[in-house]
Amino acid sequence: MAAGAAATYFGLRNMGSMAEYNASVAATRSALKQAPETSDLIRYATLAANSHNTQPWQFKISDVGIEILPDMARQIAIVDPDNHHLFASLGCAAENLAIASGGRGKPGELSFSSANDGAVMFAFGGGAPVEPALFDAIPKRQSTRGDYEGKAVSSRDLQTLYAAAAVPGVDLVLITDRPQIGRLRDLVVAGNNAQIADAAFVQELKTWLRFSPRQAIVTGDGLFSATSGSPALPAWLGPVMFDLVFKAKAENEKYARQLASSAGVAVFVAQKEDREHWVLAGRACQRFALQATALGLKHAFINQPVEVAGLRPELATLVGLPERRPDLVMRFGYGAALPFSARRPTESVIIS
Numbered sequence: 322m323a324a325g326a327a328a329t330y331f332g333l334r335n336m337g338s339m340a341e342y343n344a345s346v347a348a349t350r351s352a353l354k355q356a357p358e359t360s361d362l363i364r365y366a367t368l369a370a371n372s373h374n375t376q377p378w379q380f381k382i383s384d385v386g387i388e389i390l391p392d393m394a395r396q397i398a399i400v401d402p403d404n405h406h407l408f409a410s411l412g413c414a415a416e417n418l419a420i421a422s423g424g425r426g427k428p429g430e431l432s433f434s435s436a437n438d439g440a441v442m443f444a445f446g447g448g449a450p451v452e453p454a455l456f457d458a459i460p461k462r463q464s465t466r467g468d469y470e471g472k473a474v475s476s477r478d479l480q481t482l483y484a485a486a487a488v489p490g491v492d493l494v495l496i497t498d499r500p501q502i503g504r505l506r507d508l509v510v511a512g513n514n515a516q517i518a519d520a521a522f523v524q525e526l527k528t529w530l531r532f533s534p535r536q537a538i539v540t541g542d543g544l545f546s547a548t549s550g551s552p553a554l555p556a557w558l559g560p561v562m563f564d565l566v567f568k569a570k571a572e573n574e575k576y577a578r579q580l581a582s583s584a585g586v587a588v589f590v591a592q593k594e595d596r597e598h599w600v601l602a603g604r605a606c607q608r609f610a611l612q613a614t615a616l617g618l619k620h621a622f623i624n625q626p627v628e629v630a631g632l633r634p635e636l637a638t639l640v641g642l643p644e645r646r647p648d649l650v651m652r653f654g655y656g657a658a659l660p661f662s663a664r665r666p667t668e669s670v671i672i673s
């Protein structure tokens with residue numbers, strides 16, 4: 322009786338369970354039918370990586386294809402003031418959509434339209450190749466923010482990753498050299514220090530954090546603590562604990578450990594600095610992530626050196642592409658899976 326009252330008092334009863342959460346995300350990741358509805362292809366598109374799990378997209382179905390539009394209500398203005406990540410996220414979703422549709426006998430072509438805010442068009446037709454390994458990886462891919470095992474990736478698998486991520490307009494640099502990874506770690510730490518010292522950055526991040534399974538299920542978006550290997554907590558307690566533990570020193574030590582345990586780092590650098598090329602960078606990184614998943618590898622973004630603008634020139638020099646703007650940074654390696662992240666219901670992202 323007393324334990325029951327205490328559980329109610331501390332909000333434990335209302336926080337939901339991981340079993341409920343896992344069942345809910347499993348439904349969003351169920352395998353595509355042989356002849357899926359267009360809305361089910363869109364569900365696969367939404368399983369793409371996207372910044373802060375904001376899912377900043379809307380899908381418009383027509384006879385000729387599917388348009389992917391930015392949802393400007395889901396901008397994250399502090400960390401992403403020029404919507405770079407927002408358009409990269411659209412690229413990630415577009416790539417999933419093209420692979421999913423091609424895998425179910427409806428290949429198509431992706432293109433960018435700069436009309437209005439900019440949008441990605443997936444037009445049915447054309448002879449894009451079916452990519453079974455990438456297709457199968459779509460519901461299995463996750464950003465895995467844990468420590469990895471420190472094991473190297475064979476040069477053959479590195480080649481496969483490099484080839485899979487080839488998207489015209491985007492250069493990929495793979496870093497596996499330890500001293501170079503060390504220099505990259507220093508940039509991540511410098512970026513982290515700048516971001517954690519910025520109250521507006523931390524405040525914005527907190528609005529996208531989810532602490533209880535129920536909160537994560539109900540919103541269907543955001544960064545749920547359990548997906549990063551942190552404990553699930555009652556929704557009221559999470560922000561309090563976050564303020565206590567989210568400190569630069571501890572975060573920097575964590576990133577240093579995570580990078581030391583990774584097999585390498587992929588840096589994506591588009592050839593131009595505009596929305597069309599940010600979409601292309603997103604497409605390349607999604608392809609890389611899917612191929613990594615197919616090879617049994619895990620991946621996680623470490624974008625601090627591209628988010629803190631002052632660090633970009635140093636990163637560009639480190640990857641041998643001075644004067645260019647690096648777009649995305651992703652570590653990879655062998656490691657254990659974590660709980661999947663949630664998605665909003667597909668109906669809520671389809672517009673007419």
Ligand SMILES: Cc1cc2nc3c(=O)[nH]c(=O)nc-3n(C[C@H](O)[C@H](O)[C@H](O)COP(=O)(O)O)c2cc1C
Pocket residue numbers: 368369370371372373374405406407409410413462463464465466543544621622623624625649661662
């Ligand atoms: C453009 C972009 C930027 C991202 N930046 C980061 C980042 O800096 N750190 C991080 O941990 N995850 C980052 N992510 C990963 C997202 O948080 C992740 O994709 C989202 O929470 C959904 O989870 P999932 O990838 O496991 O499906 C980024 C993703 C994208 C597409």
